[in-house]
Amino acid sequence: MLQEGVTLLLEQAAGLDPSTRLFSSLHFFIYDSVKILFLLFVMITAVGYLRTYLPASKMKRWIAKKPAGIGNAIAAGFGALTPFCSCSSIPLFLSFIRAGIPLGIAFSFLVTSPLVNEYLVVIMFGLFGWKITIAYIIIGMTLGIAGGLFLGKLGLERQLEPFMAASEKKEPSCRSFDERLKAGLNEAKDITKKIWLWVLAGVGIGAAIHNYLPEGFLQATVGASGIFTLPLAVALGVPMYANCAAVVPVAVVLFQKGMPLGTALAFLMASSALSLPEAVILRKAMKLKAIAIFFAIIAAGILLSGYLLNTLQPLLI
Numbered sequence: 001m002l003q004e005g006v007t008l009l010l011e012q013a014a015g016l017d018p019s020t021r022l023f024s025s026l027h028f029f030i031y032d033s034v035k036i037l038f039l040l041f042v043m044i045t046a047v048g049y050l051r052t053y054l055p056a057s058k059m060k061r062w063i064a065k066k067p068a069g070i071g072n073a074i075a076a077g078f079g080a081l082t083p084f085c086s087c088s089s090i091p092l093f094l095s096f097i098r099a100g101i102p103l104g105i106a107f108s109f110l111v112t113s114p115l116v117n118e119y120l121v122v123i124m125f126g127l128f129g130w131k132i133t134i135a136y137i138i139i140g141m142t143l144g145i146a147g148g149l150f151l152g153k154l155g156l157e158r159q160l161e162p163f164m165a166a167s168e169k170k171e172p173s174c175r176s177f178d179e180r181l182k183a184g185l186n187e188a189k190d191i192t193k194k195i196w197l198w199v200l201a202g203v204g205i206g207a208a209i210h211n212y213l214p215e216g217f218l219q220a221t222v223g224a225s226g227i228f229t230l231p232l233a234v235a236l237g238v239p240m241y242a243n244c245a246a247v248v249p250v251a252v253v254l255f256q257k258g259m260p261l262g263t264a265l266a267f268l269m270a271s272s273a274l275s276l277p278e279a280v281i282l283r284k285a286m287k288l289k290a291i292a293i294f295f296a297i298i299a300a301g302i303l304l305s306g307y308l309l310n311t312l313q314p315l316l317i
Helices: 002-013 021-051 056-064 070-080 090-098 103-115 118-128 130-152 162-169 177-212 217-223 226-237 244-256 261-273 276-283 288-316
Strands: none
Touching: 002 021, 021 090, 021 177, 070 103, 070 130, 090 103, 090 162, 090 177, 090 276, 103 130, 103 261, 118 130, 118 244, 130 261, 130 288, 162 177, 177 276, 226 261, 226 288, 244 261, 261 288, 276 288
């Protein structure tokens, strides 16, 4: 419904030709901006409401009692059930942090949410077959859990902007539904006011990359890189902003043209789990050092996953 509304706005109100890149970029920008800001407000309101039943201090104590990695596995599993792209995952990621969930566990969600989901499984099963699909799911979930565990050991909480930790000191005493809802709404307003400009900036960059990158550029560049194919595929995939389902057909084409399986899937993972717009939006919530560490560790994990899948290729096809 939102997509149709944006299309009508651009066609009838602005008089733009749907076949132009300008139309596609503006459609991408308006649609994704509204979607992400809406998700941001709704998700933070919902989590803020629920947090009145379970304050941050109690949640931290509950998580502390769980064996190492259990929280990361739960977060990764929940991420696999949410059909979000890398930027759309950020609202829940921020909500988790504000609710007192450790940063490493929240990172496990942020990695797996865009990387593994039900419609990706259906598309990959149809295009790659069940063996490759299962291998991809296992590696995607492992990357989210292991990456979150490693990031959690680095003490990056001190790299968060002050407003992201402020809610730990303000645990509202709410009893009625109206009081709880008001607490959630206030938290959503607070965070949305602080990051909405960064959301628009990030989506704007994504719109430019998505619609103005020359067709065939990826195939031509990666296909001619020889022994550097895998690192280059990851390096090219990281800044791009794309839904994993949209990248699967590209990965299939690359694989069919002779690119090793792990290299093609590494590009799929890099362009899905990480993106330049994601980094721009995250910048308002955390310092550049934390973002750089997060990107570096997950990109390294994707690179190792690509080499593993290249090694296992004879068993998977």
